[in-house]
Amino acid sequence: MVNTTTKYIVYSHSGGGVRHHHFGTENNIIGEAHGRASRRDILLVPGFRSLRFNGQDVQFAFMSVHGAKDGNHLYTVDGNREVEVGDDDVDILVVYAPPGGIGGGQGGPAVWVDAFNVDTGQFSDSLDFVTVLRPPTPPDTVDVAKTSLANSDGSVSTVTAENIRANDRVDEAPFVEWKKITPSELILSPRQIDLARNQSGEIWFAFYQTPPPPNISIPSVERELAAGIMIWSGDETCGNGGHWIFGPHGPGPVPFKLRLSKEILGKLNLAQAKQMQAYMDDYPAAAKAGLAGMTKVLKILNGASQILSEIK
Numbered sequence: 001m002v003n004t005t006t007k008y009i010v011y012s013h014s015g016g017g018v019r020h021h022h023f024g025t026e027n028n029i030i031g032e033a034h035g036r037a038s039r040r041d042i043l044l045v046p047g048f049r050s051l052r053f054n055g056q057d058v059q060f061a062f063m064s065v066h067g068a069k070d071g072n073h074l075y076t077v078d079g080n081r082e083v084e085v086g087d088d089d090v091d092i093l094v095v096y097a098p099p100g101g102i103g104g105g106q107g108g109p110a111v112w113v114d115a116f117n118v119d120t121g122q123f124s125d126s127l128d129f130v131t132v133l134r135p136p137t138p139p140d141t142v143d144v145a146k147t148s149l150a151n152s153d154g155s156v157s158t159v160t161a162e163n164i165r166a167n168d169r170v171d172e173a174p175f176v177e178w179k180k181i182t183p184s185e186l187i188l189s190p191r192q193i194d195l196a197r198n199q200s201g202e203i204w205f206a207f208y209q210t211p212p213p214p215n216i217s218i219p220s221v222e223r224e225l226a227a228g229i230m231i232w233s234g235d236e237t238c239g240n241g242g243h244w245i246f247g248p249h250g251p252g253p254v255p256f257k258l259r260l261s262k263e264i265l266g267k268l269n270l271a272q273a274k275q276m277q278a279y280m281d282d283y284p285a286a287a288k289a290g291l292a293g294m295t296k297v298l299k300i301l302n303g304a305s306q307i308l309s310e311i312k
Contacts, residue, residue: 002067003089004043006033010053011061011114011181011203012098019114019154021123029053029096037090040069043083045092047075056099061181062205066091066121071212074118076179076187091121097182101201109158109200113150115166118209119173127151129170129206133163135194158199165192166206173208180204 008030015023025032029051037043045065050057060078069086083090102112115124132146143162150156156164168175168191178193180186182203193204268276 001036001038002085002087004033004035004037004085004092005090006035006045006092006094008051008094008096010058010096010098013102013112013154018125018127018152019123021114021154029058037085039085039087041085043085043090043092045081045083045094047078047081047094049078051096053096053099058096058099059181061095061097061203062116062179062207063095064091064093064116064118064121066093066118072118072121072209074116074176074207074209076177076207093121097203101182102203109198110155111158111164111195111200111202111204112154113156113164113204113206114154115170115206115208117171117173118176118207120171124170124208126170129167131165131167132156133165135161135163137163137165137192156195158195158197161197161199162195163192164195164204167191170206170208173210176207176209178204178206 007028009023009027010029011021012023012027013020015021015027045063047060047063050059052058063073063075063081065073065075065081065083067086067088067090069084073081075081083092102110113130115126115129116122117124128151130147130150131140132143132150134141134143146156146162150164156162166175166178175191178188178191180188180202183201191206265273265276
C-alpha cells in the first residue's frame with residue numbers, strides 16, 4: 001500500500017518563504033485529501049476548468065502528478081486524469097489562478113513569476129531561476145536589482161520594458177516551458193519573455209522537469225530467432241539434412257558433421273574433393289566453437305535486455 005495526497009489550491013502569492021508560494025490551508029479550494037492505494041490501482045483526478053473560491057470563480061492553471069507508476073507528469077490543460085499507482089507515494093497538486101488577478105509591484109505595473117519543479121511536485125525555492133534583462137537583447141544587460149527581487153519575491157516591475165529569461169536548469173532539472181495563467185492563458189517554449197512597458201497583471205510559471213529515459217530495448221534474440229538458424233549440410237533434393245545451431249529444435253546434432261552424398265562427391269574433381277575434405281575435417285570444431293559463441297552472445301544480449309526492461 002502507498003499513501004496518496006490530492007490538493008486543490010489557489011495561487012494567491014500570499015504564502016511564506018521564497019516567492020510567497022509556501023501556502024497554508026487558507027489556500028485550499030477543496031480540503032486536502034489523504035488516502036491509501038495498492039499497486040496498479042487507478043486514481044481518477046478531476047482537473048476542473050474552474051472552481052469556486054471565497055465566492056469567486058478561479059481558473060485552472062496546471063496539475064502536477066508526482067509518484068505515478070509511469071513517472072511524474074505536468075498537465076497545463078484542464079481535464080480529468082487517470083493516475084496508475086506504482087510502488088511510490090502519489091502526490092497530486094492542482095493549482096488555480098487567484099481571483100481578480102494580481103496587484104501591482106511596488107505600487108506600479110508588474111507581473112509575477114515563479115518556478116515549478118515537476119520532478120519534486122513542488123514550487124522551487126531556487127533563488128536563481130530567472131534573469132531580468134534590459135531590452136534589447138542581445139546585448140544582455142542585466143538589471144541586477146530586478147533580477148534579485150524576481151528570484152526572491154517573484155514580482156517584476158514593468159515601469160520600463162523588461163525581458164525575463166528563465167535559467168536552462170533549476171534544481172538540476174531542465175527547463176520545459178513557460179505558462180501564463182492570467183489574465184489569459186499562453187504557453188511559450190522559449191526561455192525568454194519580452195515584456196512591454198506597463199504590461200501588467202500577469203502570472204508566469206516556468207516549469208522544469210527531467211525527461212524520462214529513452215525507451216531503449218534490445219529485442220529478445222530468442223524470440224526474434226524463434227524460426228531458428230540452420231546449417232544445411234545435405235543434398236538439396238534428397239540429401240541428409242542439416243543441423244540447427246539455434247532454434248525450436250535446439251542445437252544438434254553433436255558432434256557436428258558436414259556430410260555430402262556419394263553422388264555429389266562423385267561429381268567433384270580432384271582439387272575440389274581435396275578442398276571439400278579439408279572443410280569436412282575442420283567443420284566440427286568450427287561449428288562447436290560457433291555454437292559456444294552464439295550461446296554467449298545470446299546470454300549477453302538477453303541479460304542487457306532484462307536490465308533495460310527494469311528501468312522505469
